[in-house]
Amino acid sequence: MSPEQRLVIVSNRLPLVMTRKDGAWQAAPGSGGLVTALAPVLRDRGGMWIGWPGSTEPPTDDLREAIAGAVDDTGYDLVPVFIDEEEKQLFYRVFSNEVLWPLFHDMTSRCRFLPEAWEVYGRVNQRFTDVIADQVREHDFLWIHDYHLMQVAGKLRRAGLDQRVGFFLHIPFPPVDVFMKLPWRRELLEDLLQFDIIGFQTQRDRRNFARSVSALLPDMATVRTSGQRTSIMTDSRTVLVGAFPIGIDATGFRRDASTEEVADRAWYLHENYPERQIVLGVDRLDYTKGIPEKLQAYRYMLRSEPEMIENVTLVQVVVPSRWEIPHYEQLKHEIERLVGEINGEFTRPGWVPVHYYYRPLSRPELLGYYRTAEALVASSWKDGMNLVAKEYCACKVDEPGVLLLSEFAGAAAQMYRDAIMFNPHDIAGMAAAMHRALMMPRDERSRRMRRLQRGVHRQDVFWWVDRFLQAALQRRLADFPTVNEFYPAASADEAAAQ
Ligand code: ADQ
Numbered sequence: 001m002s003p004e005q006r007l008v009i010v011s012n013r014l015p016l017v018m019t020r021k022d023g024a025w026q027a028a029p030g031s032g033g034l035v036t037a038l039a040p041v042l043r044d045r046g047g048m049w050i051g052w053p054g055s056t057e058p059p060t061d062d063l064r065e066a067i068a069g070a071v072d073d074t075g076y077d078l079v080p081v082f083i084d085e086e087e088k089q090l091f092y093r094v095f096s097n098e099v100l101w102p103l104f105h106d107m108t109s110r111c112r113f114l115p116e117a118w119e120v121y122g123r124v125n126q127r128f129t130d131v132i133a134d135q136v137r138e139h140d141f142l143w144i145h146d147y148h149l150m151q152v153a154g155k156l157r158r159a160g161l162d163q164r165v166g167f168f169l170h171i172p173f174p175p176v177d178v179f180m181k182l183p184w185r186r187e188l189l190e191d192l193l194q195f196d197i198i199g200f201q202t203q204r205d206r207r208n209f210a211r212s213v214s215a216l217l218p219d220m221a222t223v224r225t226s227g228q229r230t231s232i233m234t235d236s237r238t239v240l241v242g243a244f245p246i247g248i249d250a251t252g253f254r255r256d257a258s259t260e261e262v263a264d265r266a267w268y269l270h271e272n273y274p275e276r277q278i279v280l281g282v283d284r285l286d287y288t289k290g291i292p293e294k295l296q297a298y299r300y301m302l303r304s305e306p307e308m309i310e311n312v313t314l315v316q317v318v319v320p321s322r323w324e325i326p327h328y329e330q331l332k333h334e335i336e337r338l339v340g341e342i343n344g345e346f347t348r349p350g351w352v353p354v355h356y357y358y359r360p361l362s363r364p365e366l367l368g369y370y371r372t373a374e375a376l377v378a379s380s381w382k383d384g385m386n387l388v389a390k391e392y393c394a395c396k397v398d399e400p401g402v403l404l405l406s407e408f409a410g411a412a413a414q415m416y417r418d419a420i421m422f423n424p425h426d427i428a429g430m431a432a433a434m435h436r437a438l439m440m441p442r443d444e445r446s447r448r449m450r451r452l453q454r455g456v457h458r459q460d461v462f463w464w465v466d467r468f469l470q471a472a473l474q475r476r477l478a479d480f481p482t483v484n485e486f487y488p489a490a491s492a493d494e495a496a497a498q
Contacts, residue, residue, distance in 0.1 A: 005139045007047040007469070009038055010132060012092070012148040014051035014078055016070055025066040027053070029074045033387065034145075036249045037461035041469070042076035049078050050131055056085045081131045083124055090120035092148070097322055099182075100147045104171050105288045105382040106178050110327050118184050125151035133159055141473065144195070146170045154191030157236070166197040166472040168244065171384040172410065173205040176212045189217055193234050197472045199244040201384045201410040203228055206243050229477045242480035244468050245414055246385050247460040250394040250453075257367045257395035265368030276351075277438055280373035281316040282366065282388045285323065285358075287331050290379035290406060290424040291316065295338040295354070297379075297430035302346055302353060304428075305435050310351045312438060315369060317357045332358070370395035375437045377404040378411070379424040385410040389419070393452045400445040402437035403452060404430075414455060414486035418448035455486035 015030035029035070042049065053067060059082045067080050083091065094117035102110035129152050132142065142165040144152050153165045179185060189212060192198065200206045210230045214223045222233040230241040256262065270278070279298070283289040298314050318335065322328045339356045346353045361369070370376070376392040386409040393403060405412055405419035412421060422433040471479045 005045070005141055005473075006137065007038075007041055007045050008050065008132070008136060008140050008142045009042065009047070009145070010050045010128060010142060010149060010152065011145040012052055012096070014049060014053050014067070014080060015074075016053055016067065016078065018054050018066070025055075025060075025063045027066040027070040029070055033246075033248045033461045036252060037465045039074065039076070041465060042074075047076050048135060049074075049076060050081060050128070050135065051079075052083055053080045056083060056088045058082075058084070079131060079135055081128050083127065087120055087124050090114070090117045091124040093322075093325065095121040096148045098325060100150075101171070101288075103178065103182060104147060104174050106172075106174055107287065107381070108178060108181050110287070111181070113183050115183075122151060125149060126155055128152055129155040129159065132156065133161055136161070136163055138163070141469075142166070143168070143468075143472070150188060151191045153194035157194045164196050164472065165194075166199070166468065167192070167195040168199040168246075168468065169205065169384070170201070170246070172202075172382055173200055173208045173212075175208050176215050179208070179212045180216070185212075186216055189213060190220070193217070193221060193232060193239055194237070195239060196237060196475070197240045197242075197468075199242060199468050199471075201243065201245055202413045203243045204413070205384075205410075206230060206241055209241060226477070228482045229480050231477060240471065240475060240477060240480070242471060242477075244464055244471075244481060245410065245459060245486075246387070247456065247462075247464050248387055248390045248394060249462075250390070250457045250460045253367070253391055253394035254397060256363065257371050258397050259364075261364050262367045262371055265364055266372035269368055269372050275311070277312050277374040278369075278372060279312060279314045279375045279377060279434060279438070280369055280392070281314065281377050281379070282319075282369070282392075283317070283378075284319045284321040285328055285332060285335075286321060287327055288381050288383060290381050291318065291331070292334050292338055293381075293424050293427060293430065294377055294379040295335065295342060296427050297434060298354070299338075299342050299345070300427050300431035301434050302342070304431065308435070308438065309346060309353075310348055312353075313351075313355060314353060315355045315357075315373065317361060317366075317369070319360045320358060367395055371397060372399075373401060374399075375402040375404060375434070377430075377434065378406060378409055379404075379422075379430065380406045380409045381424055383409040383411070389415065390456045393449065393456045396449055396453070400442065400449040402440055402445055402448070404433050404437055414459065414484060415452055417487060418451045451487070458488075459486050 015035040017028045017030055019026050067078055071078055098112045144167045210223050213221050224231050232239040281294055283291055339354045342354050370392050378386050378389045389405055389411045403419040406424045407421050420433045420437050422430045467481055
């Protein structure tokens with residue numbers, strides 16, 4: 001990037017943790033892989049992050065001051081976009097999380113296609129666009145994140161702004177026959193084609209998007225695909241489309257997992273389960289994550305492989321999320337019922353088969369579990385990537401562990417060779433995969449985990465930011481990731497099949 005070209009990140013949420021002390025707002029900078037990777041680039045360029053601070057109260061001076069104060073810690077500007085309670089309901093809760101989220105995860109029966117929610121989605125996207133238009137300079141590069149803000153480029157162009165704008169979708173893009181169910185499918189695609197570059201997590205998502213454009217906008221767009229890259233020509237621009245699988249701050253996870261505090265916790269957790277293997281699940285409360293199926297598969301394994309009784313413990317951590325949406329509340333009850341049934345059927349003196357947490361863990365607690373668990377199961381029905389799978393590998397600093405991974409997680413396209421793969425709809429198959437992992441000899445576990453770790457470090461979140469920005473700024477399709485760099489030796493044919 002040239003010095004006058006600032007980077008402006010736009011996401012639904014600002015990377016801030018807001019708290020109120022004695023009635024006054026306090027804002028602390030947020031953490032997480034995306035922030036860690038983008039912060040150095042933003043500081044170098046004197047960049048800016050635009051987003052919603054998370055409160056729906058009318059903006060007061062002390063709220064604005066608290067946000068401005070957090071800038072001293074971050075070294076780049078934080079610019080808030082405010083939304084009110086009704087907008088939060090219809091833009092965030094309904095349109096983002098009850099229309100786009102289930103639709104893009106192929107779960108259309110959970111969609112609520114409310115026309116008034118579409119209207120408010122447009123209104124909030126316009127609000128973001130107005131703030132951007134106010135802040136942006138001629139040579140800035142704008143990088144918009146995720147499904148909440150898919151109309152921003154269209155609205156910027158309509159306001160006469162022609163800055164370079166890139167978009168990254170963190171969730172999957174659905175097949176055309178699913179996407180077609182969206183009542184506003186054409187408008188949404190037309191707005192997406194106002195971005196200059198669009199990044200997806202996997203080649204499957206890129207293909208689905210290209211097919212939707214060909215099927216729904218044959219009159220206004222020409223789609224050209226060559227190998228694993230696509231360019232789409234419209235009257236106003238050429239949109240470059242590619243797959244940029246997101247990574248984690250693998251070095252940071254490894255470093256933090258190696259501390260004495262985490263080592264002590266890991267040791268203590270296993271002290272409580274002497275001679276037993278721990279199978280770990282860590283998921284946000286979400287119906288896309290396949291948590292009930294994981295529990296059913298574990299029960300199936302205990303029934304069919306009775307020698308596992310008392311020799312394995314499933315630790316399932318569920319992070320509360322979107323609980324005000326009825327489908328999420330029902331899911332919570334279903335998980336609790338299954339945990340109760342399994343513990344009722346199998347518990348023995350001194351052994352409880354499922355340990356269930358329904359709360360966020362502190363980072364040292366989470367890392368302690370990652371470090372100590374013999375296996376981790378990520379059983380998503382569909383997932384953009386699944387960072388938990390990568391975090392688990394980065395944190396295995398002493399004993400090797402086995403990663404069990406759903407074929408439908410984006411991470412499968414990179415980790416398919418050394419994870420134990422399964423179909424999360426096949427309960428008996430998932431149970432067999434769990435049994436295989438628990439019986440796997442130590443040297444095979446080590447070999448597989450070492451290769452997974454190499455890939456997680458090679459394609460980390462810094463790699464992801466570099467590759468996206470390089471592709472966006474050079475605008476050369478040749479710069480897009482193609483063959484699976486996770487396993488550099490993988491053949492192009494094999495990677496293309498993923
Ligand atoms: P998510 O659906 O949130 O992300 P995921 O990628 O697994 O799913 O990320 C979850 C994050 O929450 C992880 O970083 C994890 O460390 C954290 N977390 C999980 N359990 C926790 C706990 N108990 N306590 C504290 N923190 C916890 C969306 C998409 C994904 C995509 C990401 C990034 O749905 O598919 O991988 O964005 O692009």
